[in-house]
Amino acid sequence: MRAPVVFDPAVHLCYQPPEKVITMQELALDGGISPIGVTAPFPLLTREGVTELRREILSEDVLDRYTVSSYISAFQGREFPKDVAPFVHAVWSSPEVLRAVSEAAGVELVPIMDLEVGHVNYQLGNEGREGVRRTSISPEPQSPSETPEARQVAQALADADNGEGDTNVCFHRDAYPFVCVLMLSDCENMIGGETALRTGDGRIVKARGPNVGSCVVMQGRHIEHAALKAYNVSERITMVTSFRAKDPMIHDGSVLPSIHPISKKHRLNYQWTLYRMKLLAERFSIVAQELERKKALLGEEDDRDGTGGSEIVNVDSMSKWLDEQAAYLMxxxxxxxV
Known part of the structure; x- marks a missing residue:
């Protein structure tokens, strides 16, 4: 039996910061937790790293037990635990990868929960799901179409694709604040395959897709987007990991309607509740410590006259904050x- 490969940043990481970003302002969008809407593709993992990810997400165990279909995408792999895909989980929990993704996003991020680590979108070819089972573990270069005429047809189809018709992943907003979309296929000859972004003023902006080992980071919760169909390639496999801000005081607008159809109920309810309770515990601890700090700054003499001392709790602002936490709980x- 082959010994499992341990994630080694010196071997598997090749991060270079994105050369360009599209800001939320450029997309005419408000909200979000960072000024950055989506990055240009940037290198993250070496081919060695991509090969180990593919080895796990193309394994019989994952394909047999951890794949689903939904209205968003025809074939997805998700929810595989650490013992089934240890390299996948090691990549997305490594401090080096988290620093790279956070730098690209413009805000420090952490994975939302284990259940959403390494979600995979497989674009099905002519052989359907069975073709995925015969896909090579290594990201092989894909031959271009045989004729210039075939390439012209593919280019015309890609140019006309605005995410509204028969595409790879239809228009949607993500469940969670940020995503990192990592390309696991060699797409040097790919035509199309971009991410279509719907702007606040109704335009469609196409963001170039990454090549093998590169990724894009996007505020997917706050940008309506679609993964356009790829032509001139026999496979297109992407890995998506979802993130929230590490700072618990930063807004977390996560919701689950798009997650319910592709998730196991008890697993999702447990992980969802656990992360939300831990986040709230951190928030309340921070606020309690701030109250104690304000009290300590006043000194013991503040209430010597017995009249109650200076104001520590601003009732209006604290009431507003508590209402926000109640809404988060709701x-x-x-x-x-259910």
Whole structure:
């Protein structure tokens, strides 16, 4: 039996910061937790790293037990635990990868929950799901179409694709604040395959897709987007990991309608509740410590006259903050999978 490969940043990481970003302002969009809407593709993993990811997500165990279909995409792999895909989980929990993704996003990020680590979108070819089982573990170069005429037809189809018709992943907003979309296929000869972004003023902007080992980082919760169909390639496999801000005080607008159809109920409810409770515990701890700090700054003499001392809690602002936490709790409850 082949010994598992351990993630080694010196071997498997090749991060270079994105040369360009599209800001939320350029997309005419408000909200979000960072000024950055989506990055240009940038290198993240070496071919050695991509090969190890593919080895796990193309394994019989993953394809037999951890693949689903939905209205968003015809074939997806997800929810595989650490013992089934240890390299996948090691990549997305490594400090080096988290620093790279956070730098690209313009805000420090952490994975939303284990269940969403390494979600895979497989674009099905003519052989369908069975063709995926015969896909090479290594990201092989894909031959271009045989004739210039065939390439012209593919280019015309790609140019006309605005995400509204028969495409790879239809228009949607992600469930979680940020995503990192990593390309696991060699797409040097790919035509199309971009991400289509719907702007706040109704335009469609196409962002170039990454090549093998490169990725894009996007505020997918706040940008309506579609993964356009790729032509001139026999495979297109992407890995998507979802993130929230590491700072618990930063807004977390996560919701689960698009996650319910592709998830196992008990697993999702447990991980969703756990991450939300831990985040709220951090928030309340921070606020409690700030109250204690304000009290300590006043000194013991502040209430020597027995009249109650100086104001520590601003009732209006604290009431507003508590209402926000109550709304967060209500969202936690209403998003349960039942």
């Amino acid at each position: 969202t936690t409850r209403t998003e349960f999978m």
